[in-house]
Amino acid sequence: MYLGKEGGVPMKRFEEAASLLPSWLAQRFMALPADIKEQATEIRMRSDRPVSVTLRRRNAFLTRAGLSYNPDDATFLSPRELWEVFDCLCEGSVYSCMEQLREGYLTLRGGHRAGLAGRAVLEDGHIRNIKSVSSVNIRIARQIKGSGEQACRTLMSEGALRGALIVSPPSGGKTTMLRDMARILSCGGRRVCVVDSRGEIAACYDGVPQNDLGPLCDVLDAYPKAAGILQAVRTLSPEAVICDEVGGSEECAAIVEGMNAGVPVIASAHASSLEEALRRPQLRMLIDSGAVTWLFCLAGAAEPGKIVEIRDCRRPLA
Amino acid sequence: MLKPVGMLFIFLSMSFFGFHLSFSLSRRVEALDYFVLAVEVIRGELRFLQPSLPRLFEKLASDPRFARPPFFALVAKGLSYRKNVREAWREALAAQARDLCLSDADTVILLRFAYALGGSDLAGQDSLCAFTLEELKSQRDKAAEYRHTHAKTYRILGVLSGLFVCLLLV
Numbered sequence: 001m002y003l004g005k006e007g008g009v010p011m012k013r014f015e016e017a018a019s020l021l022p023s024w025l026a027q028r029f030m031a032l033p034a035d036i037k038e039q040a041t042e043i044r045m046r047s048d049r050p051v052s053v054t055l056r057r058r059n060a061f062l063t064r065a066g067l068s069y070n071p072d073d074a075t076f077l078s079p080r081e082l083w084e085v086f087d088c089l090c091e092g093s094v095y096s097c098m099e100q101l102r103e104g105y106l107t108l109r110g111g112h113r114a115g116l117a118g119r120a121v122l123e124d125g126h127i128r129n130i131k132s133v134s135s136v137n138i139r140i141a142r143q144i145k146g147s148g149e150q151a152c153r154t155l156m157s158e159g160a161l162r163g164a165l166i167v168s169p170p171s172g173g174k175t176t177m178l179r180d181m182a183r184i185l186s187c188g189g190r191r192v193c194v195v196d197s198r199g200e201i202a203a204c205y206d207g208v209p210q211n212d213l214g215p216l217c218d219v220l221d222a223y224p225k226a227a228g229i230l231q232a233v234r235t236l237s238p239e240a241v242i243c244d245e246v247g248g249s250e251e252c253a254a255i256v257e258g259m260n261a262g263v264p265v266i267a268s269a270h271a272s273s274l275e276e277a278l279r280r281p282q283l284r285m286l287i288d289s290g291a292v293t294w295l296f297c298l299a300g301a302a303e304p305g306k307i308v309e310i311r312d313c314r315r316p317l318a
Numbered sequence: 319m320l321k322p323v324g325m326l327f328i329f330l331s332m333s334f335f336g337f338h339l340s341f342s343l344s345r346r347v348e349a350l351d352y353f354v355l356a357v358e359v360i361r362g363e364l365r366f367l368q369p370s371l372p373r374l375f376e377k378l379a380s381d382p383r384f385a386r387p388p389f390f391a392l393v394a395k396g397l398s399y400r401k402n403v404r405e406a407w408r409e410a411l412a413a414q415a416r417d418l419c420l421s422d423a424d425t426v427i428l429l430r431f432a433y434a435l436g437g438s439d440l441a442g443q444d445s446l447c448a449f450t451l452e453e454l455k456s457q458r459d460k461a462a463e464y465r466h467t468h469a470k471t472y473r474i475l476g477v478l479s480g481l482f483v484c485l486l487l488v
């Protein structure tokens with residue numbers, strides 16, 4: 001019987017993220033009080049600047065005694081120490097993280113994510129590498145189970161799955177919702193493929209999804225969206241394909257091709273409202289072609305994950 | 319009674335010493351062969367699979383070709399204790415020094431390899447492996463040549479020295 005992974009209480013997730021750091025720094029975070037660990041969403045480290053912890057909406061600084069809102073008391077990391085942090089997060093294997101480094105992030109064990117800043121090394125105008133890493137920001141992963149229930153109920157209300165688009169401004173909870181929808185559909189017995197271009201949905205580490213996507217989910221990690229959708233449809237016989245942040249012409253064409261092959265795609269797109277989404281030619285094309293049946297509009301950063309509007313695209317739209 | 323026993327002991331000790339020196343030359347050649355093969359395997363793994371270093375060394379540790387000496391098992395164990403590859407590799411070399419019989423020059427080459435391993439992109443890692451292979455092969459060829467010219471000499475010297483001392487004591 002598939003029991004799935006535990007979502008993990010916030011404190012456990014914080015400790016899991018902190019344990020990825022070098023031991024001399026990890027023990028400082030482990031010593032923080034439990035209520036701080038419950039609230040922490042990020043650990044931010046910068047070269048020659050204070051180490052900070054983001055607590056819901058405030059930033060606090062790591063000190064010898066714990067945390068303080070005064071940066072003057074804070075612990076500073078030297079460039080060498082920050083490099084040691086970076087080396088530890090890469091497991092001493094920079095070569096194995098090059099694709100992620102070019103995009104400016106590292107996916108860590110447990111599904112956590114380290115955003116990186118430094119000096120870009122360019123080749124033919126493209127970022128080839130980052131050197132002199134100056135900032136490492138660990139975002140503590142928290143999977144919110146249940147965030148996709150309302151959307152899945154709508155999708156499955158007619159029995160057959162249909163294509164859907166989730167629109168929202170940034171930080172609206174689109175990716176969290178897509179992740180949970182993959183889990184719900186997979187746990188409900190549907191074969192799901194996730195095209196995870198930036199490793200944000202499944203957060204694969206060493207080929208293993210660090211987030212719970214259910215027992216019937218295949219992950220195409222780091223695939224370009226268009227190629228991933230087509231490959232999933234052709235080789236993995238999914239009952240649904242899920243991907244994040246579509247909008248380009250290739251991606252939309254791939255979604256239409258998936259629909260033509262009988263595979264609905266559930267995707268997300270940036271837009272501040274449904275009306276703005278409908279004004280975008282590519283998204284409009286998806287709706288007009290029938291590839292998208294349901295539109296879900298989220299509230300935005302003020303209330304992440306809250307669905308404010310559901311539209312059935314089979315009815316006349318504005 | 320004591321004198322013949324003492325002479326036998328001296329003869330055997332000095333002969334053993336000569337054979338020990340001879341075998342250490344062979345062990346050094348075998349150790350260098352071991353590391354040449356290991357670096358070739360590492361190079362192939364990095365080129366085609368790009369595993370992280372902990373996974374790479376776990377794989378090498380479980381490879382029967384590298385079971386004796388258990389160098390990579392020690393490195394993998396060190397990495398599992400959150401040490402970095404340089405520390406784990408250095409400690410494994412120190413722990414296996416007696417079995418490997420490597421020279422100082424061999425050790426420097428291996429430590430340099432470990433220091434640079436994992437710290438650059440694939441092209442850099444490939445160059446590192448190629449360079450290290452070249453150095454190790456050169457060391458191996460020199461060691462094999464030295465063994466060829468000196469191993470028998472050490473054995474004979476050991477036996478003859480033992481006999482000489484025994485004759486002196488007679």
